Amino acid sequence: MGIHDIIEGKKQWRAHTARVKALPPDYRIVYKEMQKYVFKVGAVDLPEGNLLAGIIDFFEEGVAAGKGALEVVGDDIAAFCDDLVHSAQRT
Known part of the structure; x- marks a missing residue:
């Protein structure tokens, strides 16, 4: 990985975090919990692209x-993440 790749990766991450910050508070809270979960299970990048994006x-x-965040993902965020990761791995 060259310096150009590192710089480009940082630009992409900053753009990603800016999108998160633009979300309403309830979505940001749920996103942070999902991000922790996805980092913990190691499924950040799957074959079909970036899961977090x-x-x-x-x-x-x-x-x-x-819609509110829990209307979109339901009350069990971990189960939603599990389903998301498993379905992404199958594609």
């Missing part, structure tokens, strides 16, 4: 639809 896309759609 997909979560933000999904959350932005929920915000646009006027």
